[in-house]
Amino acid sequence: MKKTDSSFSCARCKDAACMGSGERARCEKHFKEEFGREVRRTVREFGMIGAGERVAVALSGGKDSVVLLHQLAELKKKLPMELLAILVDEGIAGYRAPTIKVAKRECRKLGVKLHIVSFKSEIGSSLDAVLKKRPARRHGRGAGGHASPLGACSFCGVFRRLLLNKAARRLGADKLALGHNLDDAAQTVLLNLYRNEPARLARFWPVSVESGEGGPARAPGAASAARKPGASPPDFIPRIRPLIRIPEREVALLAELEGYGICHRSCPYAHEAMRQTVRAQLNEMEDRYPGTKKRIFNSWMAMGPAMKKMDEETEAGPNGKKKQTPMGRCSSCGEPSSKEECAACRMRRQFYKHPGR
Amino acid sequence: MKKAGKPVLVVDGRPEKLEGRAPASVRGLLAGLKVSPQEALVRVDGHVRPDDFPLAGARKIEVIRVVFGG
Numbered sequence: 001m002k003k004t005d006s007s008f009s010c011a012r013c014k015d016a017a018c019m020g021s022g023e024r025a026r027c028e029k030h031f032k033e034e035f036g037r038e039v040r041r042t043v044r045e046f047g048m049i050g051a052g053e054r055v056a057v058a059l060s061g062g063k064d065s066v067v068l069l070h071q072l073a074e075l076k077k078k079l080p081m082e083l084l085a086i087l088v089d090e091g092i093a094g095y096r097a098p099t100i101k102v103a104k105r106e107c108r109k110l111g112v113k114l115h116i117v118s119f120k121s122e123i124g125s126s127l128d129a130v131l132k133k134r135p136a137r138r139h140g141r142g143a144g145g146h147a148s149p150l151g152a153c154s155f156c157g158v159f160r161r162l163l164l165n166k167a168a169r170r171l172g173a174d175k176l177a178l179g180h181n182l183d184d185a186a187q188t189v190l191l192n193l194y195r196n197e198p199a200r201l202a203r204f205w206p207v208s209v210e211s212g213e214g215g216p217a218r219a220p221g222a223a224s225a226a227r228k229p230g231a232s233p234p235d236f237i238p239r240i241r242p243l244i245r246i247p248e249r250e251v252a253l254l255a256e257l258e259g260y261g262i263c264h265r266s267c268p269y270a271h272e273a274m275r276q277t278v279r280a281q282l283n284e285m286e287d288r289y290p291g292t293k294k295r296i297f298n299s300w301m302a303m304g305p306a307m308k309k310m311d312e313e314t315e316a317g318p319n320g321k322k323k324q325t326p327m328g329r330c331s332s333c334g335e336p337s338s339k340e341e342c343a344a345c346r347m348r349r350q351f352y353k354h355p356g357r
Numbered sequence: 358m359k360k361a362g363k364p365v366l367v368v369d370g371r372p373e374k375l376e377g378r379a380p381a382s383v384r385g386l387l388a389g390l391k392v393s394p395q396e397a398l399v400r401v402d403g404h405v406r407p408d409d410f411p412l413a414g415a416r417k418i419e420v421i422r423v424v425f426g427g
């Protein structure tokens with residue numbers, strides 16, 4: 001049997017390739033090396049982590065966050081930082097338990113302390129229980145359909161972000177690291193265009209210094225917002241996305257090659273999200289026109305500063321919708337919010353009899 | 358080419374039947390399974406291989422679906 005002809009050997013060392021072709025073909029060793037280099041470059045370029053900072057990794061036990069945890073643990077050998085992990089247990093039967101096992105095991109391996117917070121203990125109900133109470137007409141707006149603002153993913157996302165921010169703040173974290181990859185970024189750009197949300201798009205950035213509901217994006221190359229010793233922690237813990245330049249498939253490949261033992265099961269509510277439709281579209285585009293996701297990312301990087309400026313200067317907001325106010329506090333719960341009442345409190349009122357906490 | 362038996366196919370840990378002629382490459386296999394190459398990794402005889410990798414002579418092919426999220 002033919003071993004590997006030159007088209008299936010690494011362009012760097014001629015060993016058998018695990019990915020790519022021609023000049024882009026890479027063996028395991030070179031793939032892993034370049035992956036790490038790309039993560040370090042992203043962290044450096046966006047000033048994501050300052051020396052000595054406490055970084056909380058939003059860990060779900062899925063491929064992206066587990067890879068992120070390992071990458072930051074590796075980076076820690078060169079850039080001193082304190083690493084910890086926060087896992088949000090939404091209460092999704094049959095889905096979350098196995099990933100919690102993975103998260104615990106990987107944290108133990110790396111000596112990282114894992115903090116678990118749950119929807120049940122923090123907001124009173126599991127996601128499953130909340131979604132059972134949804135009005136019947138909300139059901140069935142499934143794959144390909146228009147995602148309802150009260151869809152599972154919107155609800156889950158709002159509370160997951162709230163719980164992560166609160167836990168990170170309580171633990172004194174300087175940064176909250178998210179496992180968003182290149183696919184997530186390209187999807188977010190398209191989703192915001194599809195939904196006519198230019199202000200949201202203008203605020204989406206590899207580093208967010210204020211909540212997605214109204215914070216300005218950090219300019220590229222800006223220095224890390226390190227907190228001065230003794231200063232009180234900010235309400236909103238800046239979010240960093242060190243994997244933002246790495247395609248989802250390569251994140252999965254690294255997890256597979258490293259044998260992280262990730263569960264390959266998707267969330268039972270995932271089909272409800274419009275994002276899934278966009279994901280399929282983008283993957284088809286990537287197959288036909290390789291590099292599509294990267295080009296969307298690069299366009300986003302090029303447009304970001306101009307969009308942010310336009311967003312700040314335009315009275316009504318670039319899409320004619322009412323502009324959001326600068327970051328303040330929610331009148332009900334006191335959490336950071338760009339609106340009078342935060343999204344979590346608005347949703348809470350729709351789903352629970354008892355608003356606020 | 359010497360006549361060889363069809364390779365064993367495993368998708369997400371479950372054995373699957375390879376319908377029709379054995380696919381020539383990883384890409385062909387995924388097309389037959391209606392899986393986007395962006396959403397799968399393929400191990401050929403234990404090693405993850407690129408999309409254009411030929412499957413002639415392979416004994417075991419494992420398809421691992423890349424799930425969203427995490």
Ligand SMILES: [Zn+2]
Pocket residue numbers: 010011012013014015026027028029030031
């Ligand atoms: Zn190599």
Ligand SMILES: [Zn+2]
Pocket residue numbers: 330331332333334335341342343344345346
């Ligand atoms: Zn609130």
